[in-house]
Amino acid sequence: MRDLDPQGVLDEALAQMATTPDPRLHEIMAAAVRHLHGFAREVQLKPDEWLAGIAFLTAVGQACTPYRQEFILLSDVLGLSRLVNLMHDAEGREAAGTETSLLGPFFRDKAPEFPPGGSIAVHDTAGQEITIFGQVTDAAGRPVPGAEIDIWQTNAAGLYDLQANDASVMDLRGRFRTDAEGRYHLRTVRPIGYSIPMDGPVGRLVHQQNRHGMRPAHIHVLVAAPGFRELVTALYFADDPNIGSDTVFGVSASLVVDAAMGVPGSPRPDLPGIRYDFRLSRRAAGETGGRVGADPSQIMPAAE
Amino acid sequence: MRDLDPQGVLDEALAQMATTPDPRLHEIMAAAVRHLHGFAREVQLKPDEWLAGIAFLTAVGQACTPYRQEFILLSDVLGLSRLVNLMHDAEGREAAGTETSLLGPFFRDKAPEFPPGGSIAVHDTAGQEITIFGQVTDAAGRPVPGAEIDIWQTNAAGLYDLQANDASVMDLRGRFRTDAEGRYHLRTVRPIGYSIPMDGPVGRLVHQQNRHGMRPAHIHVLVAAPGFRELVTALYFADDPNIGSDTVFGVSASLVVDAAMGVPGSPRPDLPGIRYDFRLSRRAAGETGGRVGADPSQIMPAAE
Numbered sequence: 001m002r003d004l005d006p007q008g009v010l011d012e013a014l015a016q017m018a019t020t021p022d023p024r025l026h027e028i029m030a031a032a033v034r035h036l037h038g039f040a041r042e043v044q045l046k047p048d049e050w051l052a053g054i055a056f057l058t059a060v061g062q063a064c065t066p067y068r069q070e071f072i073l074l075s076d077v078l079g080l081s082r083l084v085n086l087m088h089d090a091e092g093r094e095a096a097g098t099e100t101s102l103l104g105p106f107f108r109d110k111a112p113e114f115p116p117g118g119s120i121a122v123h124d125t126a127g128q129e130i131t132i133f134g135q136v137t138d139a140a141g142r143p144v145p146g147a148e149i150d151i152w153q154t155n156a157a158g159l160y161d162l163q164a165n166d167a168s169v170m171d172l173r174g175r176f177r178t179d180a181e182g183r184y185h186l187r188t189v190r191p192i193g194y195s196i197p198m199d200g201p202v203g204r205l206v207h208q209q210n211r212h213g214m215r216p217a218h219i220h221v222l223v224a225a226p227g228f229r230e231l232v233t234a235l236y237f238a239d240d241p242n243i244g245s246d247t248v249f250g251v252s253a254s255l256v257v258d259a260a261m262g263v264p265g266s267p268r269p270d271l272p273g274i275r276y277d278f279r280l281s282r283r284a285a286g287e288t289g290g291r292v293g294a295d296p297s298q299i300m301p302a303a304e
Numbered sequence: 305m306r307d308l309d310p311q312g313v314l315d316e317a318l319a320q321m322a323t324t325p326d327p328r329l330h331e332i333m334a335a336a337v338r339h340l341h342g343f344a345r346e347v348q349l350k351p352d353e354w355l356a357g358i359a360f361l362t363a364v365g366q367a368c369t370p371y372r373q374e375f376i377l378l379s380d381v382l383g384l385s386r387l388v389n390l391m392h393d394a395e396g397r398e399a400a401g402t403e404t405s406l407l408g409p410f411f412r413d414k415a416p417e418f419p420p421g422g423s424i425a426v427h428d429t430a431g432q433e434i435t436i437f438g439q440v441t442d443a444a445g446r447p448v449p450g451a452e453i454d455i456w457q458t459n460a461a462g463l464y465d466l467q468a469n470d471a472s473v474m475d476l477r478g479r480f481r482t483d484a485e486g487r488y489h490l491r492t493v494r495p496i497g498y499s500i501p502m503d504g505p506v507g508r509l510v511h512q513q514n515r516h517g518m519r520p521a522h523i524h525v526l527v528a529a530p531g532f533r534e535l536v537t538a539l540y541f542a543d544d545p546n547i548g549s550d551t552v553f554g555v556s557a558s559l560v561v562d563a564a565m566g567v568p569g570s571p572r573p574d575l576p577g578i579r580y581d582f583r584l585s586r587r588a589a590g591e592t593g594g595r596v597g598a599d600p601s602q603i604m605p606a607a608e
Contacts, residue, residue, distance in 0.1 A: 003403065003556045003557050003558055004386070004390060004553065004555075004556050005390065005394075006387055006390055006391060006394075009383045009386045009387045009390060009553050010383060010387070012383065012553050013382060013383030013553060016513070016515050016549065016551070017513050017515070019513060019514035019515065020512065020513045020514060021512075021514060022512070024353075025512060025513075026513075027347055028347050028349070028353065029509075029513065031343050031346050031347045032343055032382075033382050033383065034343075035339040035340070035342055035343040035346075036339070036382060036384055037383065037384065037387055038339055038342075039335050039336055039338075039339040040384060040387055040388060040391070041387070041391070042335050042339075043331055043332050043335045044391055044395075045332070045388050045391070046388075046392065047388055047389075047392050049328075049332065050379070050384070050385075050388045054373070054375045054376055054379060057361070057364075057365060057375050058365055058368045058373070058375050059365075060361075060365060061361060061362055061363075061364060061365005061366050061368065061375075062365050062366065062368065064362045064365065064366065069358070069362070071358045071361050071362050071365075072358055075354070075358060078317060078336075078337050078340060079313045079314060079316065079317030079337065079341065080340055080341065080344060080354070081354075082308070082313045083310055083313045083314070083341055083344055083345070084344060084349050084350075084351055084354045085351075086308060086309065086310055086313060087310065087344070087345070087348055087349065088350065088351050090309075091348075099307065205333075208324065208325075208326065208329060209320070209321050209323060209324045209329075209330075209333065210323035210324060210325060211320050211321070211323065245320065247320070249308065249313050249316050249317060251308075252307045252308050253307050254307055
């Protein structure tokens with residue numbers, strides 16, 4: 001028994017957790033507690049600030065519904081989601097493999113299948129039509145035939161199908177397969193950038209930080225083929241005004257594209273085109289391939 | 305535009321927050337993000353672990369009700385509440401002043417007033433009767449007459465009045481005033497230790513850590529007098545089996561007491577007695593005196 005000082009509280013907290021049977025839970029919680037205390041000591045957190053923090057986290061938790069995951073949004077705007085994504089990437093991606101990006105909350109399983117050259121803009125066709133084409137290869141550049149390319153995006157108003165329509169409609173998303181040479185091509189309309197939800201506690205924080213809260217226009221891509229690590233990425237449009245300040249930090253230079261006329265090899269020279277070749281990394285033995293942000297439905301509060 | 309690495313994501317997140325107009329919010333959030341990223345990088349947080357963390361925090365937020373603050377409980381079991389308490393203490397307490405402890409969630413305003421020697425065990429009188437007496441002084445030992453001493457505790461079953469009865473009952477809590485020499489004396493029954501709520505996500509975490517989740521027996525004390533910093537503290541019983549492992553880290557050596565027969569000066573030599581002198585620190589100019597954990601009702605979700 002001693003009189004506690006800040007270091008003493010930390011030592012006691014770590015000592016109490018030392019009995020944790022699961023070594024990984026122990027490692028994670030010990031680090032979490034050290035960093036949490038380090039944060040509070042560094043800023044000399046005051047009681048009323050502590051209470052404001054408790055109130056904020058409570059509001060974030062209470063804002064979660066079966067259709068909204070406000071804690072993932074918080075993780076996104078603090079750069080944590082992207083960091084976890086990058087670390088996962090660094091661990092398993094081959095050096096020459098395509099960079100990954102955030103899955104985001106709008107992925108849906110079993111999007112409609114299209115033949116090569118089909119357009120995913122079925123219901124909502126407003127906007128500039130474009131074509132995207134290229135090749136899926138392994139990291140050494142060898143073609144991957146039969147790879148599945150799943151793409152999804154917003155409409156010309158910045159809304160995903162789930163936001164623009166009832167849940168029965170699947171639009172502006174679709175699946176394609178590469179041919180014998182690993183080639184694919186598809187059509188869509190230009191997506192536009194959009195704001196993260198600003199009507200909850202995370203939006204209020206972003207507003208208090210004078211941030212714009214916008215994501216630049218992008219198209220989500222998930223490429224899967226047997227034996228390869230699932231590639232979760234996105235292509236970002238170079239001319240979006242927020243291309244350099246994505247509020248969830250998803251953009252990397254290698255994922256920035258431009259839709260232009262006269263792209264060599266375009267199967268649709270009549271449309272602005274983007275050529276993008278996806279390079280898949282081999283799946284390591286025993287790799288489970290968890291998606292960052294995948295399946296948030298698993299952790300949603302149950303519908304009432 | 306560059307390809308991001310972990311340091312790059314952190315840099316970009318900090319750069320986006322640099323526009324925050326409130327300098328203190330900026331300081332706190334920048335430190336929070338640095339430590340959050342530091343934590344994730346140190347443990348190399350995996351996507352499925354990240355998702356488990358999101359799910360945990362969501363469950364903590366959803367467990368909050370008008371009558372339960374699960375995020376404060378999380379802060380408590382991680383030692384954060386106690387740390388904020390200690391830092392607040394170190395900032396304003398005079399060196400000779402009594403140490404503080406956690407206010408906890410069971411403080412109630414306007415507890416019944418009692419004359420000197422009265423017993424706060426009115427409805428629920430089970431347990432060993434004891435007396436507590438002593439003097440309230442300033443840090444130099446000069447008596448503080450007319451100080452208000454507010455005390456509250458569990459019954460012999462380990463329950464506070466709010467847990468044992470409906471809210472209309474105030475029991476095992478009361479207010480006393482010091483006399484012209486700063487002296488006080490009162491009677492109560494021995495409280496017993498109790499478990500934090502183990503039926504929520506925080507309880508499940510504590511269980512996964514093989515921690516007992518118990519607080520040692522204690523009596524909460526709040527001492528207030530004009531011109532002095534409000535003293536929020538508690539007295540802990542030396543013979544409680546968990547005196548050395550309080551699950552919320554409230555115990556300090558200087559706050560440990562023993563109820564014994566024959567304590568010199570006891571006004572009730574027929575009862576086991578505790579002598580405890582409280583030394584108040586002067587209030588600094590402009591000090592607001594926020595209580596750690598005070599008024600959680602302010603941040604509770606509204607009743608439905």
